[in-house]
Amino acid sequence: MNDLGIPRQREIIDRRALAEAIAAAWEAEGEKSRPAVVAILKQALDDGRAEIARRLDAKPSAGHECTAGQSFLIDQLVRLIYDHIVAHVYPPGNRLQGERLTIMAVGGYGRAEMAPHSDVDIAFLTPGKRVPWCEQVIESILYFLWDLQLKVGHSSRTIDDSIRLAREDVTIRTALLEGRYVWGDQELYDEASHRFRKDVVAGTEREFVADKLAERNDRHKRMGDSRYVVEPNVKDGKGGLRDLQTLYWIGKYIHRVRSAADLVDAELFTQAEYRSFRRAEGFLLAVRCHMHIITGRAEDRLTFDLQREVAERMNFADRPGKSAVERFMQYYFLQAKRVGSLTGIFLAHIDETFAKRRRRTGLLAGFNPKPRMLKGYKVDGGRIAAPSDDWFRKDPVRLIEIFQIAEEHQLEIHPETMRIADRDSGLIRREVRDDPRANALFLDLLCGRNDPEMVLRWMNEASVFGRFVPDFGKVNAQMQFDMYHHYTVDEHTIRAIGLLNQIEKGELKVDHPRATKLIHKLASRRALYVAVLLHDIAKGRGGDHSVLGADVAEELCPRFGLDDAETELVAWLVRFHLLMSSTAQKRDLTDPKTIEDFVGEVQSLERLKNLAILTAVDIRAVGPGTWNSWKGQLIGELYDAAQERLRLGHVRHGRKERVEAKKAMVRERLGERAALVDEIGGLLDDAYWIAEPDDIIALNLVQYQVAREIEEHLSIHCEYYEARGATLVSIIAADHPGLFYRIAGGIHLAGGNIIDARIHTSRRGYAVDNFLVQDPLGQPFREDGQIERLRKSIADALGNRIELVPRLAQRPLARNRAKAFDVRPRVVFDNSASNRFTVLEVTARDRPALLNRLARALFESNLVVHSAHVTNYGERATDTFYVTDLTGHKVEGKGRMSQIEERLLEAASDERQAELEDA
Structure with missing residues (x-):
């Protein structure tokens, strides 16, 4: 009998005392004692779990002790139940040959790796066709386990059936492989083990390894195929417990090892590697146990909200530049990385084992090709x-x-x-x-x-990368605790280098046509590669990682062999690697001051070309779906405007010339309706002609004309706008205060997110507003039903046919994971970013109708919104507004700004959201 090496066993469960209590209950009540027996067992289960939880609390990383203790607890309960049934409920009398029964633990229970809410996987074995006594005992055991509210996975088979099914099904074969004797007929268990080795395992080793590795690869693909995803699955994810279990299964199948420690004797691991295996396994088991205890259920995904709690339970503390949860997750990923390294080592040995067994036959029997030297x-x-x-x-x-x-x-x-x-x-x-x-x-x-990319990842796995570039070693396995970044810093960086390589080879020409052309026109390709390597090198140090990273670049570039000009370029790119994406997504690109300020920082075409490529790979390497046509279009517009300014030293055309050029393009688009440029276009000022693209202007003019002909005072047009990967919503309506926030509310109620908005007013008092809208997953509305729902929702909001505030408050948060993050609202006023407008930037936790509430606060503050730009970074949203007061002037005066800031902070706060939901 295996006691699993548990210290102070009776503090977890005292089987002898419980057996006496059960016997006493039977003696007192006989067949009516079942409720009393269940109560005794239930109390023992609760007490045992509480003791195991106390031990884990005292030693938060003691994963092996916790899981073995849980398995020991279930072992003892199963033995008590079996003994009670056989002694009292169904005594066998003169036992027949067929009245034999073995209880085996399989799965995680068989490995003695049970987290607090793991399934209890049991296999019942009988020698031949089950006799009534065996069926009665098995059924009674299961009913007792179910009465204890345990989730039981069970099978009941003869030895012959087990062997036959194990040959056919690798899942059953794996279950029997780690089957552990719990109670019952020991000789029957020994016979089954012998038959399994002789009739199933012998000769099928290669097949089993292939099946297990294929199974592992499929599992990795389902889980994201990276051990560095920021919400990892502790059990099934890459670098998780299942990978370690796979090694154990393979070792046990081929080398007959009984425990992971035996892998050393089989020369599959060195002693140091086994200690590393044991340490990684113990940590992952502990994390899983904490997750089960926190949630009260079998939970294997280490979500953002759980990460904070597990980090606290495992005594991780804040350090300068790194929070407790980031330190915990960095340690987690280092263990996952170690699992990957151990897997490579292990499989190499298995490969060599098979190679030695392989024997050539026929004409090539004596031929072994010699390795070449390089x-x-x-x-x-x-x-x-x-x-x-x-x-x-x-x-x-x-x-x-x-x-x-x-x-x-x-x-x-x-x-x-x-x-x-x-x-x-x-x-x-x-x-x-x-x-x-x-x-x-x-x-x-x-x-x-x-x-x-692949070779740098190998270099990182072997710990060589971080040793050679210690600054990179500091960000090794470092997560960024937010919903925007999908990978750890080192994985993000290596992926970005891989994307740069793909762009250079022309493999991403469809998504990145501009970068594909530019990369072959650079003065130094190696400077760009080094800049990509170093752009996030200083994350987690406290302070601005861009500024600190530039300092690192100035030290490292000469060491790498870059000259002074390359070093200066790399340091600048690292310092300003966020400039282009921030400007493109948060600023009005039709405002001349935006371009002037951007060009004033960039200063050269060489920097601009490098920055454009770096920006593209940085955004794309954040995670799947982060790069889209909308961002590509914005960055392309900024690049073109900045390139023109840098090449000529000034903007090619003044305001008047730009408007006339735009009108000419629109006339060409309109063809037979070209007269609308003068008839309708004359009602719109120069700011409209500069701000809007020619294709949208053409649509607006036709829409305005049709609305005027049918005397429609509210015209709403929605269509899929492929150029921006969004849905274009154009609204022409009588302008009035609050129009913008009502439109925003209607769009939100239809399930839309506004990513860009431009607001104009014609000389006759009609608003001409253009919005770009996507769904919560960043996709456009395309289907007729979706577009009609969007149009109707806006019409209802503008027609006061719905109450916006309570309806918006009822909408659920698209991603409740955002609640795991502390995002404090922040308001920034900038009167230098535009010559005509005050630029207001509001950062807050992203949630439905945030833009609507902010727009209402601006309306209540007597501000006119001229354009709005929305940027999402996972759980955070940054909404930028170009505003004036009612007289068309910038917002000035500290008192006035404080009032506006107070209103916006209230609108952006979680407390305000809670009030609305309660209402």
């Missing part, structure tokens, strides 16, 4: 390997060289060599980091033309 390294079967165990110790620069050669010649690195590189990575000290040859090799790898 710069001192062995190359065999597409893999590069160190020729000896002390290869890197003799010359640590080789730790950089092997990865550069692998990238240049498109080779994989042999897992055993990866293992040696990981072991020897500590040899990379200052003299290696300062070695010109080492830095030249690293730069060649970083700027490699084949697949630098």
Whole structure:
């Protein structure tokens, strides 16, 4: 009998005392004792769980102790139930040969890795066709377990059935592989184990490994195929518990190991690697146990709200520049990374095991191709390997060289060599980091033309990357605790380098046509690659990571071998890597001051070209769907305007010339209706002609004319606008105070998010407003039903046919995960960003109708909104408004600004949202 090595077992559950209590209950009440027996067992279960939780609270990282304790608790309960049934309820009397029964623990229960709310997976084994006594006992055991409110997974089979099904189904085979004797007939269990080894395992090792690895790959794809997703699945995600279990299953199947420790004796791990395995497993098990205790259920996804609580329970504390939750998640990802390294090492040994067993037959029986040599390294079967165990110790620069050669010649690195590189990575000290040859090799790898992303990831897995570039080591596995970034900082950076490589090879021409052209016109491609490497290098240090990162760049670039001009460019790009995206998404690009300020910072075409490409890969590397045609269009508009200004030293045309040029383009678009440019267009001022694209102006003029002909005082036109990846909503209505916030409310009620808004008023007092709208997932409304719902909702809002405030308050938050973040509303006034308008920037927690509430606050503050721009960063939204007062002047005066700020903060606050929902 295996007691699972649990200390102070009777503090968890005292089986002897409980057995006596159950026997006493039976003696007192006989067959009517069932409720009393269930109550005894239920109390024991509750007390045991409480004791295990107390132990975890005292030792928050003791994952093995917690899961083994939980398994021990269930073992003892199952034994008590079995003994009670066999002794009192269904005593076998003169037991027949067929009246034999074995209870096996399988799954996580079989491995003794049960979190507090894990399923209880049990297999009942009988020698042959089940006799009535066996069926009665099995049924009674299950009813007792269900009465204890345990979630039970169970099977009941004969040994022959088990063997037959195990041959056919790899899931059943895996369950039997980790089957553990709990109670009942020991000889029957031993017979089943022997049969399983002889009739199922023998000769099927290669097939089992292939099935398990295919199963693992499919699971990784379902879970995001990265161990660095910011809400990882602790059990099934890449680098999670299931990956460790897969190693154990394979080792057990091939080498007959009984525990993970036996993997050392099988020479699949060194002692140090096993300790690393055990440490990673213990930490992941502890995290899972904490999650179960917090939620009161079987929860495996480490969501943002759980991350805070688990970090607190595991005693992680804030440090300068890093919160407790970020430190906890960094440690989590380091363990997940270690799991990946161990997997590579393990599978290399398995591969070699099979290779040794493989025997050639026929004419090729005596033929073994010799590996070729490449710069001192062995190359065999597409893999590069160190020729000896002390290869890197003799010359640590080789730790950089092997990865550069692998990238240049498109080779994989042999897992055993990866293992040696990981072991020897500590040899990379200052003299290696300062070695010109080492830095030249690293730069060649970083700027490699084949697949630098993959090889840099290998380099990171082997701990070589962080040793050679210690600043990169500091962001290794560092998460950014927000809903915007999908990956850790190191993973985001490596992905961005991969995207840059794809753009250079023309593989992303459809999504990034401008960047694909520009990248071949740069003065120094290597400066851009280094800038991408360093753009987030100073995250987590406290302070502005862009400013701190520029300082790092000034130190590192000369070391890498970049000249003064390249160093200056890289430092500038790192310092201002957010400038282009921020300007494009938060500012009015038709305002000349926006372009002047942007160009004043950029100052050269070379910087502009580099910044445009860096901006594209940075946004795209944030996560799937972050880059879209809307952002591409905005950045393209900013690039074109800035390029014209930089090339000519001034804007090619003045205001009057720009308006006339726009009118000419619209006339061409309108064709037979070109006269509308003068008839209707004359009612709109120059600001409208400069702000709107020619295609939207053409639509507006036709819409205005049709509305006038049919004497329609409210005209709403909605259509899918492919150029921006959004739905265009054009509204012509009699202008009146509050029009903007009512339109915004109607759009929100239809399920739309406004991403851009331009508000104009004709000389006859009619508003001509254009909105770009997407759904909560960033997709346009395209279907007829969606567009009609949008149109009707706006019409109802403007016609006062619905009460906006209570209806908007009833709408659920699109992503409740945002509540896990502390986003304090902030209001910034900027009177220098525009010559005509005050620019108001409001940052708050993103939620439905935020723009509507802010617009209402602006209306109540007697401000006129001329344009609005909405930017989302996960849980945060930044809404930018170009406003004037009712007389058309900028907002000035501290007292006036304070009043407006107070109104906006109230509208943006979570407390205000709660009040609305209560109402």
